[in-house]
Amino acid sequence: MKISTDPDFLQEVMDHPAVRPWIAQDGVDGPLPLSAIFDQGIGIEFEGGGFFFHRLGDGVVEVHTMFLPGSKGVASFCAQAAEYLFCGTEVTKIVTKVPVDNVPAMRLTERVGFRLDYVAEKAFQRGGVVHDVKHYSWDIDLWVRGTDGPVWAFKRCCEMGNKNKGLRLAYRWAVTNDDYSVLES
Numbered sequence: 001m002k003i004s005t006d007p008d009f010l011q012e013v014m015d016h017p018a019v020r021p022w023i024a025q026d027g028v029d030g031p032l033p034l035s036a037i038f039d040q041g042i043g044i045e046f047e048g049g050g051f052f053f054h055r056l057g058d059g060v061v062e063v064h065t066m067f068l069p070g071s072k073g074v075a076s077f078c079a080q081a082a083e084y085l086f087c088g089t090e091v092t093k094i095v096t097k098v099p100v101d102n103v104p105a106m107r108l109t110e111r112v113g114f115r116l117d118y119v120a121e122k123a124f125q126r127g128g129v130v131h132d133v134k135h136y137s138w139d140i141d142l143w144v145r146g147t148d149g150p151v152w153a154f155k156r157c158c159e160m161g162n163k164n165k166g167l168r169l170a171y172r173w174a175v176t177n178d179d180y181s182v183l184e185s
Helices: 008-015 074-088 103-112 140-145 150-159 163-177 180-184
Strands: 041-046 049-057 060-067 093-099 115-126 129-139
Touching: 008 041, 008 049, 008 060, 041 060, 041 074, 049 074, 060 074, 074 103, 074 140, 074 150, 093 103, 093 115, 103 129, 129 140, 140 150, 140 163, 150 163, 150 180, 163 180
Parallel strands: 060 093
Antiparallel strands: 041 049, 049 060, 093 129, 115 129
């Protein structure tokens, strides 16, 4: 995992002829310049692709996933990126939108732990066909449930130099789950 210092690698992946059609809907011609929003987010690179997390404010980011065909281990990359975001940054919620015809992206989104919030009907046109778009979210509390638990998450936050976030996470877990044992660690 590498935190991007510039948009170049992710832009190359976005512009790849096998990736571009899954990112831009019909009628969007020309480049999709990641450089225009790069300073407003966090890029994370892995072999074969990566993620761009566009800051929306108040600890919420929208993830844009881009991997070359044949990339292996993408679900593991998602887990690593989520751990970094939820423990090492201000992020408390990740949102994403997936057109229903992008079945691999939809399966990945659901597999790693995102929750379906709603479906926007006929919101994305690709190949002359208008598709519904599923809107998903994954917040820090839902993420903790998919890890080794709140004590582990607190320790990871501390290891990443974010002890205050780890403490807030532990307190929120204790209150919302009536499990105060996490505060004894």
